[in-house]
Amino acid sequence: MPSKKTVRIPTPRDDDPEHVALLLHGCNLNNALQEAIRTRDQREDAGLGDTEDGQHLRYPVSPTLDPAIPDSPLSSAPPSPEASPSVPTSACGSTAGPPFVSVPSLVLDQPSSMPKAKNHQKRYKAKKAAKIRASIRPSTYKIRSSLSRKYQKNRTVVLDDFKMLTLKTVALGAWIARRSAIQNRFQTLEEVLEEGLELVQWDGITTVVLCDEVRNICGVLEGIPGQQDPWKEVRIEAARAAAEAGKSLRFGNRRDRRGPFKTIAVGVSYGGGQKRPGILRHSKHNQAVLARLMANPAMRRIAGFASSGFAFFAPRMFRDYATKLDALFEHYTELGYNWNNSVFPAASFNFGPNSASYEHNDHGNRAAGWCSIYCDGSFDPRYGGHLILREFGIVVEFPPGATILIPSACIRHGNIPVREGETRWSFAQYASGGLFRYVEYGFKSWACLSDDDKDVWAERRAARWVEELGLLSRVDNLAEDQRAADLLV
Structure with a gap:
């Protein structure tokens, strides 16, 4: 031829x-x-x-x-x-x-028809994988051996003269906390040190466990996962996505009580007069912007890392979160987790250029439960961005790119602003205490309970705080609690 x-x-x-x-x-x-x-x-x-x-x-x-x-x-x-x-x-x-x-x-x-067939197969496989990922819930999470080895090398800070049991900020019934007054002003590092708070110098990498004087783990300076270089790529992508969303979102004129910065919340909430749990609503425009932000792989990884630290250091509390929230989301199928790798049902994005907050407590969150705080930006943590933990009696250097877990409902916390010309933004995850109360009441509000049920729960109110603290782990029985919560591979 x-x-x-x-x-x-x-x-x-x-x-x-x-x-x-x-x-x-x-x-x-x-x-x-x-x-x-x-x-x-x-x-x-x-x-x-x-x-x-x-x-x-x-x-x-x-x-x-x-x-x-x-x-x-x-x-x-x-x-x-x-x-x-x-x-x-x-x-x-x-x-x-x-x-x-x-x-x-x-x-x-x-x-040729072959590329179409291949593209069809790729789309089919992608949809199938997405469906499988969507069916996975945080309750299926298992602690990896690599994570166990990493967290075995942590240091412990014992908070002298502090006991979770004696906190006065817990509300009656211990589902949520009392709302504390807020001073609409920022403090400097020198001022909080003069008040007697102890400075904790932290590199943002090494994991530090915070314990009360009876060795109950009541908070964790979690740090970062793995090596620093791969995490830098996650930070860069998350910062880009957050900056893009911050420019596109339409914020109202209402000022947030926690500080003069732009913030928006997503996820499932219950409280403030709601008759039943529901999803936080936004305009169509804001909903589309938030959907893109939450679908970003970097944001998903940050959320999952915080949840994994919660599971490792508070395994019994994590299991209680997962069990009751799974039950709630099965009862109301329109509700669900923000990310299937994070047990926290709600999150807040606090946009820069300076997301420092006044000292406050998030009284609507679960009283003994933990929330995660991730911060990033361009600032020197030695001179600004510190996290004030009032009841703990400490102020912590909070480097960019790191994550901290604290009981935000019963512990007043705030930030020292970064210096002029520096930037800071943050991302928090949490759970409303009312969600767990609603599940415990048989998917009912207090007003819908019978008189007999109200009497039963009224008798339990005094012991509820002790029950909640019983879900926290002690340093010396952490591995046993992980095994009991069925979190080990």
């Missing part, structure tokens, strides 16, 4: 037959086909054979030709070679005139 070579397409002549002109306009010719056309013209000039139908050229049906043109090759299928007119031969059997050139079929540039 002759090799195919691309040649310059000749310009059609006025006296060319119509189908030849179409071929010259719509096809790439090779040398053999060009020679066949010249041979045809010579035969036609010599009066040898009827070639007006062009059948002996044996060109295939091409989508580049117009079937609307009369007598076009597309108006009828080309006949098979057996049905083609035979070439006149001489008495001795040789062909009369120039030899017939066998022309290979034209190879036209047509889209």
Whole structure:
């Protein structure tokens, strides 16, 4: 078979037959086909054979030709070679005139169906994987051995003269906390140190466990997962996504009580007069922006890392979160987790350029439960961005890119602002205490309980705080609690 070579397409002549002109306009010719056309013209000039139908050229049906043109090759299928007119031969059997050139079929540039099939398979597999991921819940989480080895090398800070049991900020029933007054002013590092708070210098990498004087774990300076270099890529992508969302979101004129910064919350909440748990609502525009932000892989990884630290250092509390929230989301199927790798059902994005907050307590969160705080930006943690933990009696250097877990409902906390010209933004996850109360009441509010049920729960109120603290782990029985909570691989 002759090799195919691309040649310059000749310009059609006025006296060319119509189908030849179409071929010259719509096809790439090779040398053999060009020679066949010249041979045809010579035969036609010599009066040898009827070639007006062009059948002996044996060109295939091409989508580049117009079937609307009369007598076009597309108006009828080309006949098979057996049905083609035979070439006149001489008495001795040789062909009369120039030899017939066998022309290979034209190879036209047509889209192949294979890429479509492959793309279809990819889309099908992607949808199937997304469906499987969506069916996974935080309750299936298991502590990896690599995480166990990392957290075995932590240091412990014992908070002198502090006991979780004696906290006065817990509300009656110990579902939530009492709301504390807020001073609408920021303090400097020198001021809080003069008040007697102890400075905890932290590199943002090493895990530090905070214990009360009876060795109950009541908070964790979690740090970062794995190595610093891969985590930098996560931080960069998360900062980019947060900055883009902060510019696109439409914020109202209402000022947040925690500080003069832009903030928005997502997820499931219950309280403030709600008759039943529900999803925090936003405008269509803000909902679309938040959906893109939450779908960002970097934000998902930050959320999952905080949840894994919660599971490791408070395994019994984590299991209680997962069990009761799973029950709630099965009861109300329209509700669900923000991320399937995080047990926290709600989150707040606090946008810069300076997301420092006044000292406050998030009284609506679960009283003994933990919330996670992630901060990032461009600032020197030695001079600003510190986290004040009032009841703990400490102020912690909070480097960018790190995560801290604290009981935000019963512990007043706030920030020391970063210096002028520096930036800081943060991301917090938490759970409303009312969600767990609603589940414990049999998916009812207090107003819907019978008088007998109210009497039963009224008697339990005094012991509820002790029950809640019983879900926290002690440093020396952490591995046992992890095993009891079925979190070990």
